Amino acid sequence: MAIVRVALPVATHQLFDYWLPAGLAVEPGSVLVVRLGRRRMHGVAVEVVESSEVAPERLMPVDEVLSDLPPLPSDLRELASFVSTYYQEPIGLCLAHMLPPLAQDNGGRAPLARAYRLTLTGHATFANNTTKKGTALGKAISMLSAAEGVATDELRKQGANVWRAFGKWRREGSVEAVVEAIVNGAPSPVPALNPDQQTALDAAVVEVFAFRPSLLQGVTGSGKTEVYLAAAARVIDAGRQALLLVPEINLTPQLEQRIAAALPAVRVAALHSRLGAAERRTRWLAAARGEIQLLVGTRLAVFTPLPRLGLIVVDEEHDASFKQQDAVRYHARDVAIFRAQLRGVPIVLGSATPSLESYAQAKRGRYRWLKLPKRATANSALPAVHLVPTRDQGNIEGIGPALQRAIAARIAKHEQSLLFINRRGFAPSLLCAACGWKAMCPRCSARLVVHRDDAMLRCHHCGHAAALPAACPDCGNQDLLPLGFGTQRLERALNELFPGARVLRVDRDSTRRKGSFAIMRDAIEAGEVDILVGTQMLAKGHDFPRMTLVGVLGADNALYSAEFRATERLFALLEQVAGRAGRGALAGQVLLQTDFPDHPLYRALIGHDYDRYAEALLAERQSLGLPPFAHLALLAAEAKTRGSMMSFLDAAAERGRAVIAAHACRCELYPPVPAGLARRAGMERGQVLVQSNDRRSLQAFLPLWRAELEQLGQRRVRWSIDVDPLSFA
Ligand code: ADP
Ligand code: ZN
Ligand code: ZN
Numbered sequence: 001m002a003i004v005r006v007a008l009p010v011a012t013h014q015l016f017d018y019w020l021p022a023g024l025a026v027e028p029g030s031v032l033v034v035r036l037g038r039r040r041m042h043g044v045a046v047e048v049v050e051s052s053e054v055a056p057e058r059l060m061p062v063d064e065v066l067s068d069l070p071p072l073p074s075d076l077r078e079l080a081s082f083v084s085t086y087y088q089e090p091i092g093l094c095l096a097h098m099l100p101p102l103a104q105d106n107g108g109r110a111p112l113a114r115a116y117r118l119t120l121t122g123h124a125t126f127a128n129n130t131t132k133k134g135t136a137l138g139k140a141i142s143m144l145s146a147a148e149g150v151a152t153d154e155l156r157k158q159g160a161n162v163w164r165a166f167g168k169w170r171r172e173g174s175v176e177a178v179v180e181a182i183v184n185g186a187p188s189p190v191p192a193l194n195p196d197q198q199t200a201l202d203a204a205v206v207e208v209f210a211f212r213p214s215l216l217q218g219v220t221g222s223g224k225t226e227v228y229l230a231a232a233a234r235v236i237d238a239g240r241q242a243l244l245l246v247p248e249i250n251l252t253p254q255l256e257q258r259i260a261a262a263l264p265a266v267r268v269a270a271l272h273s274r275l276g277a278a279e280r281r282t283r284w285l286a287a288a289r290g291e292i293q294l295l296v297g298t299r300l301a302v303f304t305p306l307p308r309l310g311l312i313v314v315d316e317e318h319d320a321s322f323k324q325q326d327a328v329r330y331h332a333r334d335v336a337i338f339r340a341q342l343r344g345v346p347i348v349l350g351s352a353t354p355s356l357e358s359y360a361q362a363k364r365g366r367y368r369w370l371k372l373p374k375r376a377t378a379n380s381a382l383p384a385v386h387l388v389p390t391r392d393q394g395n396i397e398g399i400g401p402a403l404q405r406a407i408a409a410r411i412a413k414h415e416q417s418l419l420f421i422n423r424r425g426f427a428p429s430l431l432c433a434a435c436g437w438k439a440m441c442p443r444c445s446a447r448l449v450v451h452r453d454d455a456m457l458r459c460h461h462c463g464h465a466a467a468l469p470a471a472c473p474d475c476g477n478q479d480l481l482p483l484g485f486g487t488q489r490l491e492r493a494l495n496e497l498f499p500g501a502r503v504l505r506v507d508r509d510s511t512r513r514k515g516s517f518a519i520m521r522d523a524i525e526a527g528e529v530d531i532l533v534g535t536q537m538l539a540k541g542h543d544f545p546r547m548t549l550v551g552v553l554g555a556d557n558a559l560y561s562a563e564f565r566a567t568e569r570l571f572a573l574l575e576q577v578a579g580r581a582g583r584g585a586l587a588g589q590v591l592l593q594t595d596f597p598d599h600p601l602y603r604a605l606i607g608h609d610y611d612r613y614a615e616a617l618l619a620e621r622q623s624l625g626l627p628p629f630a631h632l633a634l635l636a637a638e639a640k641t642r643g644s645m646m647s648f649l650d651a652a653a654e655r656g657r658a659v660i661a662a663h664a665c666r667c668e669l670y671p672p673v674p675a676g677l678a679r680r681a682g683m684e685r686g687q688v689l690v691q692s693n694d695r696r697s698l699q700a701f702l703p704l705w706r707a708e709l710e711q712l713g714q715r716r717v718r719w720s721i722d723v724d725p726l727s728f729a
Contacts, residue, residue, distance in 0.1 A: 002026075003052045004062055006043040008036055009096035013084070016043070017052040018062045026062065029071030031099060033064040042102055044072060044095040070288055072098060073305050075342055082338050088633075088702050088721045089328045097328045098303040100284035101277035113177030116166075117149030119282070120267075120291040122174035136162050149178035173282040176269070190226075190262045191376070197227050200370040204348045205231045208238050208310040211341045215317075215362040216350040218372030219382060219608060220579025224350045225255075226376070228313045229262045231348060236266055236293045240310025240345075244296045245332055247319035248272075250540050251298055253518065263294065271297035271304060299324060299332035302339065312340045316540070317349035317358055318572050320726055329722050333358075352579065353572035353610050356618060360628040383550070383581040383588030385606045387597040390556070397493035398485040403551045403591050404497060410549050411501050411530050415586060417549040418532045419490055420539065420577045422557075424507040425449040426489045427482030430457065430468075434477035439469075445679040450482045452492070453509065462681035485554060490533045498531065506534035539576045545584030550577055552592040559599060562676060562729035564626050567601055571613055574605055625691065627724070631698045633690045634728050635709070636675065637719040638683040645684045646672060648717040653688050655708040659701060666697040676729040683718075689728050 002020040018034050020026055030045040040063065052059060072080075072095065080094040118126065118141070126141050140162045143150040155166055169175045193201060204214040204227070218224045232242035246255065251272055259268055269283045269292045286292050288305040295304055299322050302312075314322070314333050322332040333349065340347035349358050349367070362369040375381060386402075394401035399419075410417045429447040430439040439448040441459035448457035448466070455468040471478045482489070491505040504520060511517040517537070523529055524544055532538060532547075558570040574592070582588020594602060604613035622629045635652055639645035649672035656669045668691045675685035690705075692698040706721060 001051075001056070003049050003059070004032070005046045005049060006032060006034055006062075007046050007092035007095045008034070008041055008043040009092045010036065011090055011093070013090050015046055015091070017054050017059060019052075019056075019059045020048070021061050024062055024065050026065055027071050029073065029077055031066040031069050031071070031102070032062050033066070034062055035060055042066075042096070042099070043092065044077075044099070046077075046091075066102070069100075069102075069285075070305075073288075073307065075339075076303065076305055078342060079303065079335065079339055082342075083328065083330050083335060085703075086338075086699070087328070087330050087723045088706050089330070093328050097300075098305075100281040102281075112152050113279075115149040115151045115178040116144060116155065116170075116175045117146065117178050118144045119173060119176045119286055121286070121289070122169065122176075125174055137165055140166065144175055170278060170282070173285050176282055176286065177279060190229075191223075193226060193230060194223065194376060196372050196374070197223050197230070197376070200227050200372060201230050201234070203368055203370055205234050205311060205346050208235045208240050208346070209344055210346070211344050212346040212368065213337060213340065213361075213366070214346070214348050214368040214370050215354055215358050216348050216370045216372070217354055217359075217362075217610075218350065218352060218370075219375065220352045220576065221375040221377070221380060221382075221583055222352075222372035223376030224315070224372060225258065226262070227372075228315065228348065228350065229259060231311055231313065231346075232294050233263055233266070235310035235345075236263075238310060239308065241287070241290065241292065241306045241308045242294045242311040242313070243301065243304070243306060243309065243336075244294065244313045244315065245302060245322070245336060246296065246298065246315045247540065248298050248321040249537060250316060250319075251296065252521075252542065254521075254543065255296070259294065259296065266293045267291060268294045268296065271295060271301040273298065273300060302332045302335050309339075309343050310345055312336050312345065312347040314347070314349045316351055318351045318353055318355040318568075320569065323726055325722075325726075329720070331724060334724070351572075353568075353575050354614075356568060356614060356621065357628045359614050360618065377585075379585050380582060381587065382608045383578050383590050385578060385590040385592060385608075387594050387602055387606070388591050389597075390593045390595050396497060397489060398553055398593075399490070399493055399497065399551075400593055403593065406549050406551070406589065406591055407494075407498065407501075407531060411498060413548075414527070414546070415548040416524070416527075416530060416532065416544060416546045417551065418534065418538060418547055418577075418580055419494070419551045419553065420534060420536075421485060421487060421490060421553040422535050422573070423484075423486045423554060424488075424509055424535055425458065425460075425486040426452040426492075427486055428484040429482070431481045431483050432472035432475065432477050433479055433481050435472060435475040437472050437474040443679070443682045445677060449486065451509070452488050461677060487533050487535060490553070494531050494533065501530040502528060503531045503533065504529045506532060506538050508535070508537065511537065536573060536577075538580070539573055542580065543583050544580065546586065547580055548582055548586045548588050550581040550588070550590045552577060552590065555592060556594050556596060559596060559601065563727040564621075564624075564729070565727055568617055571601055571605065571610065575608065575610065578605070578608075625693070630691050630693050631695045632723075632725055632728065633698060633702055634722045634725040635688040635690070635705075635719060636685065636722060637687065637717050638680075638685045639717045640683065642674075642684040642686075644714070644716050645686050648712065648714045648719065649686050649688055651712055652705075652709055652719075655712070656688070656690065656701075656705050659704045659708060663700070663704060665692075665701040665704075666694050667692040667701045676727075687728065 004018050005015045026045050083094045084091040290307045317333050361367045388402040392400040407417045427450040430450050444461045446461050456465050458465045487507045494503045558566045578590045670689040672688050
């Protein structure tokens, strides 16, 4: 009897055995349906064997083998096994994470794109179909055959028959959404690479069959994107596929438009979690069939099957959104490096402010270090950064006189200003001046944020919301003080300071409705906005040619944060925000309000000298024994009561020390402590940090420790291990 060993998406590292009924064919990587207890679930076949340790009468059969999904290729299974081992995540969850959405019938319900065209499969299906000529269906098919596709509205006009057939074609993957730009964009001319870019390109992609990691360190606007696209073109010309990973927030229509303009003949697809399930599935299948030549996507795209992979690019490689923080905890940049190595292809990591991990690798010579020190366009320089005092006479609602004057000057010249503050809401806390009461979240150890828009207090950690009180709940005092500043407060202040100016606020609250961000971006581009107020949503990937002033407020908050990467991130964020200024022909200026003008971070920022700051940070990390000089893993636990959480962590730490002693692991295990946010959504949180100077020692320790933790059998405690945590505060 053939036995299939199946990985299921459940929180265990073991495989499950099923017997294979006659007539079903399974190979490693096949996606199947099986029963586990009462549940039917999808699993991935890992191997087919002759016998099982489970008694035959207790074995269940494989119910179904999905025939419309190709088996996961071996390189992806190997990648899953790497992710499972390295990140201590169950193999079944890792494999499940790589599959496209499996639901069959939601094609019709996924949001419609503006235009569609035939996929390569669609072309093949309809190629010899002459019978439909002259009919409405035939006409629809020929409209869909055009490279630029056909507008969805136009298809809808072709009648109910066509519309129904179209629904079926969407579900079966015969048609795909057309990247918006192809429909309504006038392609802009693509510049020829300058010598720096050409040198970088030639060094990064020498041949398409060898693992070759490069760090492309280029200031904002230096033309990194052009290098990525030229590199992609090079491998595509050689018949290969390219994968471009971008941070969540960078996958903008602007980027898709640029790609469409630069590579008009290339089949490009975007892959991200906001797509409907059917669309994701269609694109996944097209990538797996080798039809997609350039796949652009967020972190999850790193797991897409690409049979002819020839290049991986990770844009803004330092960005924290590449780290998935729940379900399967992995870092897409690091997985991408492993995948490039596995497949023997070049990989380019690009950033203006590389992560210290990548920076250190480049310094050690492990990555080729490629630099673009200047902005690419002839008349565009990096913006001048000036530090101005926060507490200055004439400061109105946090906006100092220097910034007020600068904004007024921009308004007079019909140029745009951006005020950046990384905090949404009106004010980060509410205080009673009479008795000292503070508005705290009942479920978290955190203050509630004042939201003026809808007169609410909101918790930014758990989403708890309550009406803004009219009086202090403790003493009845009606004089409640909102403390600190958020985007809403700045918006109000700007409206009062500059009554004629058009102020637009862009943050998660103002862009909640789907598509609203796109509308805002169009308004900014069309010059219908004078002053923008926003959070880091605005920091990245946008190119507004009339934006000549960036004001930064509240940056000091991150300077003395307990999180060890806080300043590294602050520098990256500020450099990126500063990079919004003066991207066109007009010179840009940055005014940063601070109480600490001598801080080394700001001194380096003035010179746009990341190297200087990176070197200082590296020295600090080395002396503190922190990454990239040491390797970390964090056991995080949460429970309803502090007692059960801490007793779990105490036991965990004890077991960990025993493992270290028994196996002579070169790891250090720190005592359990409450998390930086000690309570969230009603759960008490704590952690144990493990540190090692030797990655292999840590990797050897973790599975042994995890096995011990699983034996602790604490049902009331939720725990997880985070390998290479971004923070442990
Ligand atoms: P980055 O990705 O490094 O921020 P981009 O690739 O977005 O930089 O380039 C910034 C701007 O410079 C874009 O408007 C781009 O069209 C332009 N640009 C890039 N390379 C060149 C070049 N070789 N010559 C002229 N303009 C260029
Ligand atoms: Zn009070
Ligand atoms: Zn809360």
